Amino acid sequence: MSEHMTPEEFRAHGKRVVDWIADYLTRVESYPVRSPSRPGEVRAALPGHPPEHGEPFDAVLADLEHTILPGVTHWQHPSFFAYFPCSSSGPGILGDLLSAGLGVQGMVWATSPACTELETVVVDWLAELLGLPTGFRTDSAGGGVIQDSASSASLVALLAALHRASGGKIATEGITGRYTVYVSSQTHSSLEKAGRIVGIGSNNVRVVEADPDTLAMDPAQLRALIGADVAAGAVPAMVCATVGTTSTTAIDPVAALGEVCREYGAWLHVDAAYAGVAAVCPELRWINEGVHEYADSYVTNPHKWLLTNFDCTVLWLADREPMIDALAILPEYLRNSATESGEVIDYRDWQVPLGRRFRALKLWSVLRWYGAEGLRAHIRRGVALAAEFADLVRADADFALLEHHPLGLVCFRPRWPGLSDADAGAATMAVLERLNDSGELYLSHTKVRGEVWLRLAIGGPATERGHVLDALAAIRRFTRAVRDGRS
Ligand SMILES: *Cc1c(COP(=O)(O)O)cnc(C)c1O
Numbered sequence: 001m002s003e004h005m006t007p008e009e010f011r012a013h014g015k016r017v018v019d020w021i022a023d024y025l026t027r028v029e030s031y032p033v034r035s036p037s038r039p040g041e042v043r044a045a046l047p048g049h050p051p052e053h054g055e056p057f058d059a060v061l062a063d064l065e066h067t068i069l070p071g072v073t074h075w076q077h078p079s080f081f082a083y084f085p086c087s088s089s090g091p092g093i094l095g096d097l098l099s100a101g102l103g104v105q106g107m108v109w110a111t112s113p114a115c116t117e118l119e120t121v122v123v124d125w126l127a128e129l130l131g132l133p134t135g136f137r138t139d140s141a142g143g144g145v146i147q148d149s150a151s152s153a154s155l156v157a158l159l160a161a162l163h164r165a166s167g168g169k170i171a172t173e174g175i176t177g178r179y180t181v182y183v184s185s186q187t188h189s190s191l192e193k194a195g196r197i198v199g200i201g202s203n204n205v206r207v208v209e210a211d212p213d214t215l216a217m218d219p220a221q222l223r224a225l226i227g228a229d230v231a232a233g234a235v236p237a238m239v240c241a242t243v244g245t246t247s248t249t250a251i252d253p254v255a256a257l258g259e260v261c262r263e264y265g266a267w268l269h270v271d272a273a274y275a276g277v278a279a280v281c282p283e284l285r286w287i288n289e290g291v292h293e294y295a296d297s298y299v300t301n302p303h304k305w306l307l308t309n310f311d312c313t314v315l316w317l318a319d320r321e322p323m324i325d326a327l328a329i330l331p332e333y334l335r336n337s338a339t340e341s342g343e344v345i346d347y348r349d350w351q352v353p354l355g356r357r358f359r360a361l362k363l364w365s366v367l368r369w370y371g372a373e374g375l376r377a378h379i380r381r382g383v384a385l386a387a388e389f390a391d392l393v394r395a396d397a398d399f400a401l402l403e404h405h406p407l408g409l410v411c412f413r414p415r416w417p418g419l420s421d422a423d424a425g426a427a428t429m430a431v432l433e434r435l436n437d438s439g440e441l442y443l444s445h446t447k448v449r450g451e452v453w454l455r456l457a458i459g460g461p462a463t464e465r466g467h468v469l470d471a472l473a474a475i476r477r478f479t480r481a482v483r484d485g486r487s
Helices: 007-030 057-071 090-102 113-129 150-165 169-173 190-198 219-231 254-264 275-280 282-288 321-327 337-341 360-394 421-438 465-486
Strands: 143-147 179-184 205-208 235-242 267-271 297-300 313-317 399-401 409-414 444-448 451-457
Touching (some): 113 313, 113 360, 143 150, 150 235, 150 267, 150 297, 150 313, 179 219, 190 205, 235 254, 254 267, 275 282, 275 297, 275 360, 360 399, 360 409, 360 465, 409 421, 409 465, 421 451, 421 465
Parallel strands (some): 179 205, 179 235
Antiparallel strands (some): 143 313, 297 313, 399 409, 409 451
């Protein structure tokens, strides 16, 4: 067994693995959605030491079934409604398999021209499919790149913004003055993390209040905060507007925030990690109002709602130069004539790591398999199911609904007449725990204006109307159980 796997062995095992995945996706509904595994359980079931002698691949598959699977939360289960969907699909999985099969490391153009050029084509295709500005296309001053996560993409955008704000100084001298970044109370935590990583620190990631009703960033508050910071000697480097917040899919007023950015010379980054792909439907393009006129960078995750299995984030820039200036370093061992000719893109300068996977293959597979109309149908189905669920919740006097649910996420909570906010929150969390312990479905929660709300996010390809109706029935059943238990 200490020999390499031969191509014939690979063929045999590979067919079994593909069969295993197909069977898994067929039977995924038979598992509890959230893994019931207790901390340390999977680890305790595995050997503490690596094998000295090679083992047959069948042994790996057997352990996968018996030891690993019980510790897996089934993200592709049709009743997975927690967080945001991480939707996968046959073409996405196969595209990823092909990428693994080629085993390419595409750090610079010369290390695999197709890895770079296919990526350029698919990010330009996706920009067109989403109706994004033509200035984001690679044949303009801008361009797009595939990264591992929105967190990394926002970090790169922040580096580019700091580079521009400092006139290029931070690349050589580091942070010398006080640079500030503006987010809202609803912005994803990755922006604060980016602030820590670049070294401006959490205190310079300034939090603008959100409108109490819409939960969108308030442009007047932004202007006031930037004005005060500038008067105190700070340089406002970047504002992050969110299109579809993680908590409730609130949508920041990009154009109004962009006006403030223009006044102060700040970079406008748009985080549309979840919601951005919805713009494949023309009737949902309103979510990107202001992006054309004001956005310096824009990020969305095909790995959330666009059927491309994790990881696949696309970052676009209106001007790629500050990013490349901030990140390009050319050591001798990477020198090559293609790079020196200036005729090619080296995506290593568009991301934090040097190395990169051939992720374009899976996005390409997905875009070709579904076509624009297939992608639109998928998004529309999610939006329609969410709207139907919201209608049913609204009609039920036992529940309160957050009326803002433009996409696939609905926030709601049981009503607890007579209970304080704190007791009502604890009761709602008790319902959530029972729901998730049941294994029938998986929801997550958030806090809005001091109240605990449940989040039901629809977006998996296997989720049908029946799953959503079953979810509501389970929510009603467990809410009654908690209510009865309290009285
Ligand atoms: C999910 C999400 C992120 C983080 O995405 P990763 O790709 O996991 O880093 C960032 N912003 C928003 C608005 C999100 O919903």
